Amino acid sequence: MDILEPLALITLPLLGAVIALYLLRFRRPTAPVASLRLWDILTRDREANTLWQRLQVSVLLLLQLLVLLVLILALARPWVPSERVSARNIVLVIDVSASMGASDADDGGSKTRLELAQEKARQIVDNMPQESAATLIAADTHASIVVPATDDKARLRSAITNLRPNAANTDLSEALRVASTTTAGKGSSLVWVMSDGAFPPLAQLDAGTAEYRFFAVGNSQPNQGITAMSLRQDELGLGLFVQVANSADITVTRRIDVSVDEAPWNARTIDVGPGATQEVIIPDVPLGARVLEASLAGHDVLTFDDRAWTVNRASVPANVLLVTSGSRFLEAALSLLPTVTLYKIAPEDYTPSAGINGGPFDLTVFDSIVPTSTLSTLPGGNLLFVGLPTSNQLFNVSGAITNPIPLVSQSFDPSLPSQESAYNPREPLMRFVDAASLKVARASLVAVPPWGRQVLGSDKGPLIIAGESAGRKVAALTFDLKDSDLPLQTAFPLLMRNLVSYLIPDPAAGLPSSIAPLTTIALESVSPVVDRVLVEDPDGREHTYALTPEQPRVAFADTGLTGVYYVTQYSGDTIAAQEAFTVNLFSRDESSTPTNASPQLPQGVATQAGATVEQATRQEFWPLVALAGIALLLLEWLYAQRIAVRRAITEMRTRRALRNAENERT
Secondary structure, eight states: OEESOGGGGGGTTHHHHHHHHHHBOOOOOOOOOSOSGGGHHHHTOTTTTOSBOOOOOOHHHHHHHHHHHHHHHHHTOEEEEEEEEOOSEEEEEEEOSGGGGOSOSSTTSOSOHHHHHHHHHHHHHHTOOTTOEEEEEEESSSEEEEEEEEOOHHHHHHHHHTOOOOSSOOOOHHHHHHHHHHHTTSSSEEEEEEEOSOSOOOOOOOOTTEEEEEEEOOOOOOOEEEEEEEEEEETTEEEEEEEEEEOSSSOEEEEEEEEETTEEEEEEEEEEOTTOEEEEEEOOOOTTOOEEEEEEOSOOSOOGGGEEEEEOOOOOOEEEEEEOSOOHHHHHHHHTOTTEEEEEEOGGGOOTTOEETTEEOSEEEEETTSOGGGGGSOOSSEEEEEOOSSOOSSOOEEEEEESOOBOOSSOSOTTSTTOOSOOOTTOGGGTTOOOTTOOBSEEEEEOOOTTEEEEEOBSSSOSEEEEEETTEEEEEESSOGGGBSGGGSTHHHHHHHHHHHHHSOOOGGGOOSEEOTTOOEEEEOSSTTOOEEEEEOTTSOEEEEEOOSSSOEEEEOOOOSOEEEEEEEEETTEEEEEEEEEEOOOOHHHHTOOOOSSOOOOOOHHHHTTOOSEEEEEEEOHHHHHHHHHHHHHHHHHHHTHHHHHHHHHHHHHHHHHHHHHHHHO
16 A cells, blocks of 8 residues: 555644643633632642643544544545556456356355356446446347447446346357457457356457456356157157256256146156266156146256246148168158158159159158169158268268267367368257267268258268258268167167158148247248237237238247247137247256356457556545544544533433323323
C-alpha cells in the first residue's frame, strides 16, 4: 500500500493537540460567594494553580483520536497496485449447455457451473474500465448475442444473471466465430470463455488481435442419465426401451419410474457399471398409451437427463424389398423392425421397376451376393448396400483391405491417407452402437463419394458410408456380413435400426417421435382446408401459425425445452388432426458431465506477440476510509451525548405512556 498525498500527514500533530486538551486543567469561572466554608475542599486542592493534570484515558478520547487519524489517512489518498483490464472491447462467451446445469461448482453441491461462470462474468463487468464496451454471447449448440457491445454495466449484469442452462449439447465453434467477428478491426480486445470445457475440438479460427482467456468451472462429479428411450413392437407386444448411462467409477443402483399419460405405471431397478450403459426393456406397454415418461428416482448433479419422454405414434410401416439369395441374419434383422413390412426377392427375379401396390418400394436392400449385372440399373428409391464386392453407379471399389480396425475414438493419426475423415462421436447412425469389438476379416476399399460421408471408418478405409445422391438416401456397408462377426453382436440390430430409420420415409405428417433440443421441425398441413396449426410446449405456452394452400408448411424452431409438444391442426374451429412429438437431451457427452480445464482456444495476435490487455494501475480506496471516519465521528457524538440521548428516550417513553393512559381514561 502507498499514498498519493504525503503532505496530508503534516496534520498528524493534531493528534497531540487532542491529547493536550485532555491534559489541560479545567479553569473554573470566578464568582462572589457569601462564605468559603462550603468550598474548603476546593481551596485545599494542591494542584489548583497547576496548568496540567494527569491524563485520564477514556473511550471518548480514543474515539476522537481514531476519528482524526482515519480522516488524515483519507486525505493522504491511500492506494494499492492492481492489474486492470485495458482492453476497449471485451467479449464474454458463457456456455449455457446442459452440462452447465451440473451442481458441482462448489464442495457443497449447492452451486451450478453456470452460477460460478455468472459470478466471474459479473466480476469482469464490475472491473471493466469506463471507456470499454462488452458483448455478451450465450453458447450451446448454437450461439446468440444476448447483449451487443455496450458500456452499460447494469444491463450486462442483469443479462448475465438471467442466463439459464439449456437442454442442449456444447459446441463453441459458432460462438467463437461470432466473437472473432465482433472483435475484428477494433484494436485491443479480450475474449473471455466461461465453460466446463466439455466441447469438441474447435476448428481453425482467425483470432485476429483478440486475446482469448478461459475460465474453467465444474469438478467432473459422477452422474447418471437417460441416454435413449423408445417404443418397440415385437411378437409379445409393445415394449419400452430405456438406456441409462453412468459416468461414475463405481457401480450404481438407480430406479426407473415410468408413467403412462401422467399416471404411474411401472418401475425397474437397474445396476449400471462404472462408465457403462445399461439397457432395460419394460414389456406390455398399454396399447392405448399416448405419452410415456421415464424418470430416474433420487438425486445427482444434473437434472436435465433424469427424465425422458416418448409418444406412441401409429404409422404405416414402410415397404422394404430385400434382394438376396439368402441371408438369415439380414432378413431377421429387417423383419423384426416394427417400421418395416419386408418383401424378399431373388436376384434373378429382380427388376429395377419392381413395386408394391402400384408404387415403388420405400427402400431396396441389396445383399452382397447380388450379381454385378443386377446392379447395372438401380431403382429410384432409397438404397442400402450390405457389402460392395464391385463398383456400381454410386461407389467405386478399387481393391480390398484385410483385418481393418474400426475407429471408435479420436486417438488415431489423421495424416494416414486411408482415414478419409475423423471419427465423429455424434454420428446419428452410430447412436447406441458399440463397434469397439467389431471384427472384420475383409472389406472392399471404397473411396467416400462427394455426396457421402464416412459413418464408421477404420485404420485402412471406410466401413460404413451414407449420404444423399440425386434426391435419394443411400447407405452401404463395405464388408459382407459373413466376413465379420457383426451379426453375432448386439450392435447389429441397433445398427440396422439406425440405418433403416435413416433410409425409410418420415412418418405421417413428417413428425418424428423424438428430436434433439433446438432442432427445427417442419409442421405440414394434413389437408388443404387446414388454416392454422397450434403447438403447445411443455410449459403450456401456445404457438399458433397460419397455414394456406399456397404455404402449407411452417418451420417450428422453439424446441429448447425438453418434454412433450402437442400439435393440433384446425380448419376453422374444427380439429383436423392431432399429434405429438418429444424433445429429449439423449446426450452421453452432456450426461457424463466431463470437464476440461485446458481446452485449445484460438491464439490471437496479441497473445502470440506476448502483449497483454492488462496494465498496472493504482486502485485508490480513500472513499472507504473517509466513510469509516464519518461513521466513527457519528459514534463519537452518540457516545458523548449518551446521557442526553438516554434522557430524551426516557422522556419520549414517559410521554407515550401518559398519552396511552389518557386515552384509556377517555
